[in-house]
Amino acid sequence: MSAPTTHRSAEEIGRTALGPRPLPELGEQRAAADLSTVDTVLANGLRVIAVRRSSVPLVEVRLRVPFGDPAASSVGSTHAARAEVLANTVLTGTASRSRVDVDTELALVGGELDAVVDPERLAFSGNALVSGLDTVLDVLRDALTGATYPAEEVERERARLVERIRLARSQPNVIAREALQRHLYGDHPFAKEMPEADEVAAVTRDDVLALHASAVLPRGSVLVVVGDVEPDAAVRAVEGALGGWTGEGAAVSLSPLPVVEGGDVLLVHRPGAVQSQIRLAGRGLVRTDPRYPALQIANLVFGGFFSSRLVENIREDKGYTYSARSHPEFTPEGATLLVDADTASEVTAAALLETRYELGRLGLVPPSESEVDTARRYAIGSLLTATSSQGGLASFLVNLAGLGLGIEWFTGHPDRLAAVTVEQVAEAALEFFAPSSFTGVLVGDAELLAPQLRALGGVSLP
Numbered sequence: 001m002s003a004p005t006t007h008r009s010a011e012e013i014g015r016t017a018l019g020p021r022p023l024p025e026l027g028e029q030r031a032a033a034d035l036s037t038v039d040t041v042l043a044n045g046l047r048v049i050a051v052r053r054s055s056v057p058l059v060e061v062r063l064r065v066p067f068g069d070p071a072a073s074s075v076g077s078t079h080a081a082r083a084e085v086l087a088n089t090v091l092t093g094t095a096s097r098s099r100v101d102v103d104t105e106l107a108l109v110g111g112e113l114d115a116v117v118d119p120e121r122l123a124f125s126g127n128a129l130v131s132g133l134d135t136v137l138d139v140l141r142d143a144l145t146g147a148t149y150p151a152e153e154v155e156r157e158r159a160r161l162v163e164r165i166r167l168a169r170s171q172p173n174v175i176a177r178e179a180l181q182r183h184l185y186g187d188h189p190f191a192k193e194m195p196e197a198d199e200v201a202a203v204t205r206d207d208v209l210a211l212h213a214s215a216v217l218p219r220g221s222v223l224v225v226v227g228d229v230e231p232d233a234a235v236r237a238v239e240g241a242l243g244g245w246t247g248e249g250a251a252v253s254l255s256p257l258p259v260v261e262g263g264d265v266l267l268v269h270r271p272g273a274v275q276s277q278i279r280l281a282g283r284g285l286v287r288t289d290p291r292y293p294a295l296q297i298a299n300l301v302f303g304g305f306f307s308s309r310l311v312e313n314i315r316e317d318k319g320y321t322y323s324a325r326s327h328p329e330f331t332p333e334g335a336t337l338l339v340d341a342d343t344a345s346e347v348t349a350a351a352l353l354e355t356r357y358e359l360g361r362l363g364l365v366p367p368s369e370s371e372v373d374t375a376r377r378y379a380i381g382s383l384l385t386a387t388s389s390q391g392g393l394a395s396f397l398v399n400l401a402g403l404g405l406g407i408e409w410f411t412g413h414p415d416r417l418a419a420v421t422v423e424q425v426a427e428a429a430l431e432f433f434a435p436s437s438f439t440g441v442l443v444g445d446a447e448l449l450a451p452q453l454r455a456l457g458g459v460s461l462p
Contacts, residue, residue, distance in 0.1 A: 045219025059227030081199035137241035176277035276444030284335035349452035366426035
């Protein structure tokens with residue numbers, strides 16, 4: 001009979017008789033600066049960014065159509081509801097293709113095409129074998145210029161949306177997100193990420209057809225193609241397929257959001273909740289601001305990855321939460337810093353106290369050289385990892401384009417991160433992470449939370 005196997009810990013495995021095994025030095029991390037690319041605007045106003053990345057014989061396509069509410073100032077606007085039904089039915093039929101035809105043609109070239117919408121944009125995402133690029137573009141053209149929105153498809157998808165919305169509105173994270181958006185932005189259309197179920201139920205096929213005709217426009221939109229194809233050839237393919245996509249005016253972008261200002265956290269009552277959602281927000285910086293790289297690193301040190309101060313405090317040390325993080329959100333012509341944590345009700349006040357403590361400590365006890373270096377490596381590495389695939393690069397570039405940026409920002413960002421000093425990170429930490437600079441919401445059972453939160457202060461109780 002063999003002796004039982006002895007399991008060794010990671011620390012034991014990493015040690016030798018002479019001490020810990022040395023870790024190899026990380027290699028230099030740099031974005032690919034020699035990408036073959038074309039960035040141009042077609043005669044119809046559509047911006048096209050084509051990038052060759054020949055890792056696999058595939059091609060990725062991303063189309064971003066600004067989709068702001070032109071009647072944003074009107075009381076009772078149903079734009080969000082109509083936009084949701086449009087996004088869910090735009091690929092369900094044209095004058096020449098049924099839903100089955102669309103799916104079949106794409107499948108034959110190893111491809112797919114989907115559409116989603118939010119308050120800022122209508123987005124199409126597709127991919128295929130390189131040999132299927134023309135097919136994907138032709139299906140996209142057909143949907144953009146000739147979607148018929150079959151009545152039975154509109155009815156079916158509308159019913160599904162109503163059920164999904166009703167289910168989503170019972171989820172704590174959705175409740176917290178909607179409460180935070182209303183608290184920060186009031187009635188601005190950006191705050192309405194999900195329409196009401198009864199608004200969706202009232203949308204008709206004629207509503208969707210009218211919205212498509214008035215809002216699905218090439219001027220102001222951007223299409224990104226990334227794959228094993230020469231950029232000039234990709235642009236010619238796009239022009240051949242989408243050059244006839246026309247429309248009056250330009251796609252509507254959202255108006256700028258109000259600047260986030262610090263203040264009390266709003267307690268949102270959720271009766272019977274055994275967990276609470278802490279959602280804080282403060283002012284951030286747009287990616288083109290010279291201080292942004294320093295702020296990005298400061299945010300990582302605070303709560304932007306697993307080795308951050310916030311995670312170490314309220315997750316690892318005190319066990320108040322399984323997940324805590326801070327991250328930037330880029331909004332129309334601005335940016336915010338968001339802090340998220342979910343906690344058990346009995347430790348909610350303590351978790352909020354420790355979160356505020358870590359915010360203040362970041363400015364008063366600035367990140368060390370070691371912390372900055374670790375966060376810097378993580379920032380560069382995560383950027384390169386996220387954009388290492390064709391799909392990741394395509395999605396990243398179309399989001400940059402929506403902010404008015406191009407591939408030059410991507411290729412130059414690792415060098416900007418590498419140039420950030422410890423002193424610059426300390427300045428960003430002191431300026432942007434003061435507890436008084438943040439506001440937000442806390443969703444939970446007010447009857448359980450109110451006594452401790454009242455004693456803690458800085459919380460508006462219902």
